[in-house]
Amino acid sequence: xxxxxxxxxxxxxxxxxxxxxxxxxxxxxxxxxxxxxxxxxxxxxxxxxxxxxxxxxxxxxxxxxxxxxxxxxxxxxxxxxxxxxxxxxxxxxxxxxxxxxxxxxxxxxxxxxxxxxxxxxxxxxxxxxxxxxxxxxxxxxxxxxxxxxxxxxxxxxxxxxxxxxxxxxxxxxxxxxxxxxxxxxxxxxxxxxxxxxxxxxxxxxxxxxxxxxxxxxxxxxxxxxxxxxxxxxxxxxxxxxxxxxxxxxxxxxxxxxxxxxxxxxxxxxxxxxxxxxxxxxxxxxxxxxxxxxxxxxxxxxxxxxxxxxxxxxxxxxxxxxxxxxxxxxxxxxxxxxxxxxxxxxxxxxxxxxxxxxxxxxxxxxxxxxxxxxxxxxxxxxxxxxxxxxxxxxxxxxxxxx
Ligand code: ATP
Numbered sequence: 001x002x003x004x005x006x007x008x009x010x011x012x013x014x015x016x017x018x019x020x021x022x023x024x025x026x027x028x029x030x031x032x033x034x035x036x037x038x039x040x041x042x043x044x045x046x047x048x049x050x051x052x053x054x055x056x057x058x059x060x061x062x063x064x065x066x067x068x069x070x071x072x073x074x075x076x077x078x079x080x081x082x083x084x085x086x087x088x089x090x091x092x093x094x095x096x097x098x099x100x101x102x103x104x105x106x107x108x109x110x111x112x113x114x115x116x117x118x119x120x121x122x123x124x125x126x127x128x129x130x131x132x133x134x135x136x137x138x139x140x141x142x143x144x145x146x147x148x149x150x151x152x153x154x155x156x157x158x159x160x161x162x163x164x165x166x167x168x169x170x171x172x173x174x175x176x177x178x179x180x181x182x183x184x185x186x187x188x189x190x191x192x193x194x195x196x197x198x199x200x201x202x203x204x205x206x207x208x209x210x211x212x213x214x215x216x217x218x219x220x221x222x223x224x225x226x227x228x229x230x231x232x233x234x235x236x237x238x239x240x241x242x243x244x245x246x247x248x249x250x251x252x253x254x255x256x257x258x259x260x261x262x263x264x265x266x267x268x269x270x271x272x273x274x275x276x277x278x279x280x281x282x283x284x285x286x287x288x289x290x291x292x293x294x295x296x297x298x299x300x301x302x303x304x305x306x307x308x309x310x311x312x313x314x315x316x317x318x319x320x321x322x323x324x325x326x327x328x329x330x331x332x333x334x335x336x337x338x339x340x341x342x343x344x345x346x347x348x349x350x351x352x353x354x355x356x357x358x359x360x361x362x363x364x365x366x367x368x369x370x371x372x373x374x375x376x377x378x379x380x381x382x383x384x385x386x387x388x389x390x391x392x393x394x395x396x397x398x399x400x401x
Contacts, residue, residue: 012117013035014037014116035078035098037079037098040062063075103143108140112131139168223280254325264330266278267295311343356385357392
């Protein structure tokens, strides 16, 4: 259907980018990007009509999103060249051919395309030797000004290198070093830099990439206080273990992995420096507080736990329930003994979700006059329950009575 739709709308259509790359690497990828020489929106509408799919078109950009009935999405773009009016600024767009469209991409491995038109269905198009680079496991930019045009590509290089187990080509490494030396990051907005950092920290094992960023002095280029130490590196590796452990035991993981790693990266900074980094990189206020204030409280709590353990469940709960999940995972990583680690894991897996079954309504039925006492009573019930003294609601009622 798709080839026919391309033919009928008088255009050439190609699947491009990550999908083709991952096809050659035998990796799963569910993001389909189609580039069209001609009118992308017309093609999207023609194809959608064959499937009774929905289309959202953005005529200003010549792009469209097709949503198939199973929810699967296909992005369609009209082939375009981007002109950078100023280095590191957002580009301006104009219609053009596939080759020119692919030329503006980041790495050769992302420039492969597969034609969809019926007569050439399945033909692999390789304008920039992307196939060879996939075979050689090499990341190479397409032209020498690539990193100056868009410094976020440096982060992408580091991310892909680790994700695919590739190496950045020699010339590409030199161009990265030059770009950093030239200070390209001064012109990159904090929010865009952070977007790329988050993408790296959300990879399944970001630690090698973080080390690589450090090697390129990229962290320090964003803020001089972001220098990686031996201790931080160790803590990053422990964080990965703690995160994996947490995700195994959590029923629904709502933990932001990137935030745990980012908190760790900031550990060598003073509070002032850490806050400055967070502001430059445009983190939300609660994220900044988590990385600075809550982390300090966590360090303090860890010292206290090391002296106090073993503790009754109710006291352990009192010490830990104030912390967000990310901070608790950080604490598991930063704990200096297995005993502390186990206590935190015990809190996360067993204690955190415990609640009294009895409610205010039940207290009223027991003849207790409503008021601030209720809260105290419910805390006492919770403590007793945490300590294993109450099993059922009847136990709780008897306890209150
Ligand atoms: P991921 O798996 O992380 O989504 P991806 O490469 O499959 O990576 P995107 O990051 O969404 O997917 O990028 C889609 C395509 O757009 C890529 O194949 C790449 O060629 C291109 N692209 C994305 N960012 C840039 C950039 N900063 N400069 C040039 N091309 C880019």
